[in-house]
Structure formats: C-alpha cells, structure tokens
Amino acid sequence: MLKKINLSAVITVIVLIFLYLPIMAVVGLSFNTSSNSLIWKGFGFDWYKNIWSNEPIMSSFQRTIFVALVTTFFSLLIGTTISIGLNKMKAGGFLRTFSTAPAIVPDLVLAIGLLTTFSTISMSLNLSTVIISHTVFCTAFVVAIVLARIGLMDPSIEEASTDLGAGALKTLFKVTIPQLMPALIAGAVLSFTLSMDEFVIAFFTNGPETPTLPMVIYSMIRFGVTPEINVLGTLLLVISFVGVIFAQRIGKVADSI
Amino acid sequence: MSQDLLKIRNLTKKFGSITALNNVSLEIKNNEMFALLGPSGCGKTTLLRIIAGFEYPDSGQVLMNDSDLLSIPTRTRPVNLMFQSYALFPHMDVFSNISYGLTNTSLTKEEIKNQTNEIIEKIGLGEHVKKKPNQLSGGQQQRVALARAIARKPKILLLDEPLSALDKKIRQEMQIELKRIQHDFGITFIIVTHDQDEAISLANRIAVFDKGEIKQISTPQELYENPTNEFVADFIGEGNILKATSTSSGFEHPGLGTVNFSHSIGAGKPVTVLIRPESINLTPASNGAGQITDAVFAGSKKNITVKLTTNEIVRVYADKSANLEVGSHVNLLFNPQDVRVF
Numbered sequence: 001m002l003k004k005i006n007l008s009a010v011i012t013v014i015v016l017i018f019l020y021l022p023i024m025a026v027v028g029l030s031f032n033t034s035s036n037s038l039i040w041k042g043f044g045f046d047w048y049k050n051i052w053s054n055e056p057i058m059s060s061f062q063r064t065i066f067v068a069l070v071t072t073f074f075s076l077l078i079g080t081t082i083s084i085g086l087n088k089m090k091a092g093g094f095l096r097t098f099s100t101a102p103a104i105v106p107d108l109v110l111a112i113g114l115l116t117t118f119s120t121i122s123m124s125l126n127l128s129t130v131i132i133s134h135t136v137f138c139t140a141f142v143v144a145i146v147l148a149r150i151g152l153m154d155p156s157i158e159e160a161s162t163d164l165g166a167g168a169l170k171t172l173f174k175v176t177i178p179q180l181m182p183a184l185i186a187g188a189v190l191s192f193t194l195s196m197d198e199f200v201i202a203f204f205t206n207g208p209e210t211p212t213l214p215m216v217i218y219s220m221i222r223f224g225v226t227p228e229i230n231v232l233g234t235l236l237l238v239i240s241f242v243g244v245i246f247a248q249r250i251g252k253v254a255d256s257i
Numbered sequence: 258m259s260q261d262l263l264k265i266r267n268l269t270k271k272f273g274s275i276t277a278l279n280n281v282s283l284e285i286k287n288n289e290m291f292a293l294l295g296p297s298g299c300g301k302t303t304l305l306r307i308i309a310g311f312e313y314p315d316s317g318q319v320l321m322n323d324s325d326l327l328s329i330p331t332r333t334r335p336v337n338l339m340f341q342s343y344a345l346f347p348h349m350d351v352f353s354n355i356s357y358g359l360t361n362t363s364l365t366k367e368e369i370k371n372q373t374n375e376i377i378e379k380i381g382l383g384e385h386v387k388k389k390p391n392q393l394s395g396g397q398q399q400r401v402a403l404a405r406a407i408a409r410k411p412k413i414l415l416l417d418e419p420l421s422a423l424d425k426k427i428r429q430e431m432q433i434e435l436k437r438i439q440h441d442f443g444i445t446f447i448i449v450t451h452d453q454d455e456a457i458s459l460a461n462r463i464a465v466f467d468k469g470e471i472k473q474i475s476t477p478q479e480l481y482e483n484p485t486n487e488f489v490a491d492f493i494g495e496g497n498i499l500k501a502t503s504t505s506s507g508f509e510h511p512g513l514g515t516v517n518f519s520h521s522i523g524a525g526k527p528v529t530v531l532i533r534p535e536s537i538n539l540t541p542a543s544n545g546a547g548q549i550t551d552a553v554f555a556g557s558k559k560n561i562t563v564k565l566t567t568n569e570i571v572r573v574y575a576d577k578s579a580n581l582e583v584g585s586h587v588n589l590l591f592n593p594q595d596v597r598v599f
Contacts, residue, residue: 157344159311159344160344162310163309163337163406164358164409165332165361165409167361170361175346178348
C-alpha cells in the first residue's frame with residue numbers, strides 16, 4: 001500500500017534541515033578529535049579540554065561575559081525607565097518609534113555612527129565604548145518588550161496603590177515592577193544574548209587590546225575553521241539556549257503570579 | 258457640625274472642549290448610600306475621580322465636614338475607591354492585597370495583621386487568604402477589592418460600577434452584602450453607575466446626571482413617581498413619553514384625545530407627557546384609540562404593545578389573564594393623577 005505523501009510536511013522537514021544542519025555541523029564537528037576540523041578522526045572532548053588552556057580565547061570569553069552583563073544592567077535600567085515614562089505620556093507615538101528604532105537600524109550604520117561619535121569626543125576605544133554601544137541597541141529591544149507589557153497593564157492598578165496611600169516609589173517597586181517582571185526577564189536575556197555574540201558593532205567600537213570573543217573567532221577564522229571555533233560556537237549556542245529556556249520558564253512562573 | 262458629610266459646590270471640569278461637569282452642586286449626608294446615575298459620558302465618573310483625588314476641578318469646591326477636601330493629597334484623603342476593574346494587585350495574595358493600605362500607615366506589623374484579619378473575617382474571605390486574585394471567582398475578587406478599599410476606614414467609599422461585572426445571581430447576593438457592609442462599618446457609600454436597577458436597588462438617594470449637569474436629586478421612589486423633567490422620566494423605569502399640546506385644563510393629544518387635570522403650564526404650549534405602563538388599562542373597543550401589535554407573556558403580567566392612530570407606540574402592563582389579542586382594537590384608560598407633564 002502506498003502512503004499518501006503530505007507535501008506540507010515534506011516542505012517543513014526540508015526547511016528545518018536547512019535551518020538546523022549548519023548548527024548541527026558545528027556542534028558535531030566540535031567533538032572531532034582531529035586537528036583539521038574538516039577531517040573526521042574520532043569522537044572526543046579533546047578540543048573542549050584544549051580551549052581552557054587557550055589564554056587569548058579564555059580572556060576574550062571573560063571580556064564578552066563582562067560586557068554582556070554590564071550591557072544588560074544598563075539596558076534594563078534605561079529601557080524600563082523610558083518605557084514607564086512613555087506609557088505615562090498620552091501622545092508620544094513619535095518618541096515611541098524613536099526609542100525602538102536602534103533595534104531596526106542596520107548594525108553597520110549604528111557602528112559607524114558610534115565610532116564617529118566616540119572619535120569626535122576623543123574617547124579612547126576599549127570595553128567601555130563597547131558597553132555603551134551595546135547598551136544603545138539593547139535598550140531599544142528592552143523598550144520594545146517592556147512597552148508591550150506595560151500596555152497590557154490595567155492603569156487603575158497604579159491608581160489603586162496611590163488611593164491606598166502609597167507614594168510614587170513604593171508604587172513603582174511594589175506594584176509596577178513586579179507586574180513587569182516577565183518582560184524584564186525577557187529583556188535581560190535578550191540583551192545578554194544579543195550583546196554576547198555581537199560582532200559588527202564591537203569590531204568598530206572596541207580597542208585592539210581587549211578583543212571580545214566574536215572578534216577573536218573572526219581573527220582565528222582567517223586561517224581556516226579550526227576545531228576551537230566549533231567548540232566556541234557550540235558553547236555560545238548552549239549559553240543562548242539555556243538563557244532562552246530559562247527566560248521562558250521564569251516568564252511563565254512570573255505570568256502566573 | 259452639619260449633617261452633610263460632603264458638600265460639592267459649583268464644580269466645573271472641562272477636558273479640552275468637552276465639559277464633563279458644569280456647575281454641579283450637591284450634598285451627601287453621613288452614612289448615606291448615594292448614587293450618581295447617568296449614561297456614559299455624563300460626568301459622573303469625573304466627579305468620582307475628583308472626590309478620589311485623581312482629577313482636579315477647574316473651579317468649585319469640595320468640602321468634607323465643612324473643610325476643604327481638594328487640598329488634601331490623594332494618598333491621605335479619607336476617601337477610598339473600589340475600582341470597576343477591581344484593580345487588585347495580581348502578584349499579591351488576598352491578605353497582602355487587603356493589608357496594602359494599612360502598610361502605608363504608622364501602624365505596627367502586629368496591628369496591621371490584626372486589623373486585616375478582622376476585615377477578612379467580616380467580609381467572609383477566611384478560606385482564600387493565601388490565594389492570588391486570579392484564583393478567585395468574580396464575586397470573590399470583588400469582596401477582596403471591597404475589603405481592601407475599606408481597610409483604611411475611609412469616611413467615604415467610592416464604588417465605580419460595583420455590580421456591572423457580576424452575573425445576575427451574584428449581583429443580588431452582592432447587593433445585600435454591600436448594604437450590610439455599609440451598615441456594619443458605618444461608611445458613606447457613593448456609587449457611580451449607568452445602570453438604573455443598580456442605583457435603585459442600592460441607593461437611598463440618587464443624583465441623575467446628563468451631559469455634565471444634575472437633572473434631579475431624589476429618592477428612587479420619588480424619581481420614578483415624580484420626575485421633574487423628560488430626561489429623568491425617560492431614564493428611570495419604563496415609561497411612555499408622548500408629545501402633546503397643553504390646554505387650560507389638561508392636554509390634548511391627537512391619538513389620545515383631551516385629558517383633563519390641573520397644571521400650571523398654561524394653554525397652547527407643546528408639552529411632554531409621561532404615562533407609566535402599569536398606569537394604563539386597556540378595554541376592547543372596535544373603534545378604539547389604538548391597535549395591539551404585540552402581546553408577550555412575562556410571568557406575573559403581560560407586556561402589551563399598542564400602536565396609536567398617530568403611529569406612536571405605547572407599552573402597557575396588563576394582567577396575565579387579560580383577554581387581549583394581537584390585532585384587536587382597544588381604548589386606553591388611565592387616571593389623570595398618574596400622568597406627568599413637563
């Protein structure tokens with residue numbers, strides 16, 4: 001008996017393969033014990049062990065995590081403040097668009113703009129300029145996420161807090177922010193992962209002494225894809241995945257309270 | 258000290274070109290259940306928000322016990338509001354919601370705990386203390402909102418459409434409950450509603466609003482029986498409103514003929530006549546003033562629709578056993594005392 005072939009199922013499978021095969025290749029080849037990443041020699045964790053003793057990679061990895069954490073902190077702080085302010089404004093459609101625009105502006109344009117700004121005010125390029133630059137576009141993402149959530153909030157809940165005698169700060173910390181929690185967590189995870197693997201803007205705004213991980217990978221790749229790159233790719237993938245899953249879990253828990 | 262707890266004097270509030278309140282004055286007595294009734298956009302919610310402290314009037318005064326209420330900040334006004342949406346804090350449990358207002362006072366933790374538990378017991382929420390608002394039914398949520406709003410022992414509790422979100426059975430339960438709580442706690446209630454049934458069943462006195470102005474302030478019965486203008490006549494209860502011309506001894510209507518009773522309007526003026534459906538008796542007559550177009554059985558009575566020769570529609574409540582068939586011609590009889598003319 002011949003089974004009827006479901007065309008849409010076939011297309012779905014092809015698309016999924018197209019999307020995930022390159023990623024699977026990176027993950028698979030990271031376990032290759034050969035020093036040439038294109039020749040399969042055997043399965044092992046050799047390169048994972050090697051990478052811990054690779055000083056340039058490890059220090060750039062630390063820098064990247066540092067940049068991502070600081071960026072996340074400032075993006076959340078600035079983004080949430082902007083969102084709460086925008087929500088209080090009756091009008092402000094123009095401002096809303098402007099606050100989220102850096103998320104859509106091409107990286108290259110943003111990178112050139114930032115570099116020009118830094119050199120105009122003669123700021124020396126180092127990790128702090130990378131953090132400022134990353135904060136610029138991550139803030140835009142935070143604003144987009146938090147504004148969407150704030151719009152769903154019943155405005156009378158904040159009024160109820162005032163009516164019951166709470167001051168503005170207590171209302172903010174006891175009523176508004178707890179309700180925004182799912183959006184704040186989503187914004188934090190997004191900022192962290194976006195900053196962590198960001199290359200173009202970091203390439204333009206970073207100084208030569210403090211390369212971040214994506215920059216180090218880029219410089220390595222000019223001599224061909226080495227097994228370390230596959231390992232690094234896999235590690236970045238795992239961090240991003242864990243972050244996203246964590247955010248979804250926490251988001252659900254926060255949503256249900 | 259006068260008996261009036263709240264005095265509102267010549268309050269006017271405009272939003273751009275829209276006048277939400279136009280020179281509104283009224284007094285609310287201590288321990289009263291007072292309703293502000295009117296269609297949406299009539300200004301009643303604006304008045305509520307001014308009393309609560311979320312809006313400020315352009316001109317006029319609000320006095321509580323003869324001292325200025327508007328100069329007291331929203332946070333410390335002896336007034337609390339039960340929101341239409343309840344506005345419970347979704348991330349806090351029932352206990353924390355109710356005690357929230359008390360945490361903003363100088364009370365100790367122990368006192369807050371005791372007072373909160375006392376209210377929880379009085380409102381009957383004992384078994385739900387640890388639950389979050391989304392685990393409660395609509396009726397229970399409303400009880401929490403009510404408990405939270407009276408926890409600070411306000412002099413006035415404002416209730417914004419308190420029954421509108423509840424289904425019919427819980428509405429009736431809650432009506433009784435609101436009256437009980439008002440009595441037990443001795444708080445003056447001001448209810449804002451667009452629903453005349455809600456106002457009539459809850460309030461001692463009602464102010465009927467239209468387009469930012471008070472049309473009449475009176476008891477529910479008085480509003481029904483003696484409306485002073487067409488708006489109140491139309492808004493409260495069911496009524497037949499007909500256009501007629503006054504005569505020196507009554508009025509003349511092209512469909513109903515001449516009706517005699519004393520009034521002070523003067524002869525030959527266009528008037529509005531109100532006749533309640535229960536005031537009319539129908540008698541079959543082949544050349545009657547109207548024809549029955551619809552007769553619906555409604556339990557204790559029959560709802561009859563009569564079309565007059567002028568094509569105006571008159572609604573009549575008839576006895577359920579009345580032998581009135583659709584299509585038959587009838588005369589309309591009523592006691593001139595039951596007629597109101599404006």
